[in-house]
Amino acid sequence: xxxxxxxxxxxxxxxxxxxxxxxxxxxxxxxxxxxxxxxxxxxxxxxxxxxxxxxxxxxxxxxxxxxxxxxxxxxxxxxxxxxxxxxxxxxxxxxxxxxxxxxxxxxxxxxxxxxxxxxxxxxxxxxxxxxxxxxxxxxxxxxxxxxxxxxxxxxxxxxxxxxxxxxxxxxxxxxxxxxxxxxxxxxxxxxxxxxxxxxxxxxxxxxxxxxxxxxxxxxxxxxxxxxxxxxxxxxxxxxxxxxxxx
Numbered sequence: 001x002x003x004x005x006x007x008x009x010x011x012x013x014x015x016x017x018x019x020x021x022x023x024x025x026x027x028x029x030x031x032x033x034x035x036x037x038x039x040x041x042x043x044x045x046x047x048x049x050x051x052x053x054x055x056x057x058x059x060x061x062x063x064x065x066x067x068x069x070x071x072x073x074x075x076x077x078x079x080x081x082x083x084x085x086x087x088x089x090x091x092x093x094x095x096x097x098x099x100x101x102x103x104x105x106x107x108x109x110x111x112x113x114x115x116x117x118x119x120x121x122x123x124x125x126x127x128x129x130x131x132x133x134x135x136x137x138x139x140x141x142x143x144x145x146x147x148x149x150x151x152x153x154x155x156x157x158x159x160x161x162x163x164x165x166x167x168x169x170x171x172x173x174x175x176x177x178x179x180x181x182x183x184x185x186x187x188x189x190x191x192x193x194x195x196x197x198x199x200x201x202x203x204x205x206x207x208x209x210x211x212x213x214x215x216x217x218x219x220x221x222x223x224x225x226x227x228x229x230x231x232x233x234x235x236x237x238x239x240x241x242x243x244x245x246x
Contacts, residue, residue, distance in 0.1 A: 037072075038057070038068060038072070038075075038076060039053050039054050039057065041076045041080075042057075042076055042079055042080050042083070045076070045077075045080035045084070046080050046083045046084055046087065048083070053083075056079075056083065057079075081203070084203070085203065088167070088203070088207045091166050091207075092166075092207065092210045092211060092214070095165075095166065095211055095214050096214075096218070097214060097215050097218040097219075098218075099218065099219070099222045116130050116132065117132060120132050120133075121133060121139065121142055121143065121146070123142070123146050124146055125145075125146050125151050125152070125153055125154060126142075126146065126153075126154055126155065126156070127153060127154075127155045128155075131146075131156055132156070135194070137192065137193075137194050137236070137237075138173075138192050140237075140238075141192050141235075141237060141238050141241075142156070144237075144238035144239075145174075145176070145238055145241075148238070148242075149179070149182070150178050150179050150182045150183050150242070150245070151176060151177075151178060151179070152177045152178060152179055153176075153177050154174060154175065154176040154177065155174070155175045155176075156173060156174055157171060157172055157173060157174065157175055157189075159171055163211070163212050163215050165207070165208050165211035165212065165215075166207075166211065167204055167207040167208050167211065168204070168208065170208040170209070170211065170212050172189050172190070172191055172212065172232070173190060173191050173192050174188075174189065174190040174191075174192065175187075175188075175189050176188045176189075176190060176241075178245055180228075183245040183246055184245065184246065185228075185231050185244065185245040186228045187228055187229070187230045187231065188230070188231050188232075188233075188241070188244075188245060189216065189230055189231070189232045190232075190233060190234075190235050190241055191209060191212075191232075191233070191234045191235070192234075192235060192236070193234055193235075193236055194236060195236055209234060212232060213232060215232075216230055216231075216232040231244065231245070
């Protein structure tokens, strides 16, 4: 832990490094500026002990810490966000998936008990006759996907198809099989978003996506003798998808 943390370092999240903690039988004595409410609120927001939070706050120089007096709620919120982001990065860095023999039944993806809304897309290459879309961007994506000669078959994955992550279960959007004679990447799992900019994604959503990348990396490592790898990526349009498979 640094003795002092500049404002720029705080914003760039480089001030914290790797956060560690240990249990000690001692009485905590924190800087006189640090009030219990500040420590307690951040501890509650980050699931850290008050002692660990106090140690982090001690590393902040006076000019940055003065912002707490100007806007306590904003200071607590920003500190908690940065700490949580650092913790999440450490969790993802150490995340490992262990393949299991159990899985979804092979024909489960072909069974749908969902009601079909009137505005559903009538598809030709989808495993079901109709595709339910959640947004205008998704509707445009599926229209182009369904009309592409490079696509053999695709599926919008049901909600029950989930990948476990430390941040909650994650349900990818699409599974796609391309014509191997027309693209270099045959099997693809895609997540469609209105933007591929990380800043536009919610923190929890970003963490699930990063976890999913680890999942598919493990899947490909374990199944390398069974055929082509499955590529996973976030795309914001059909053209961005094709740029990854061509």
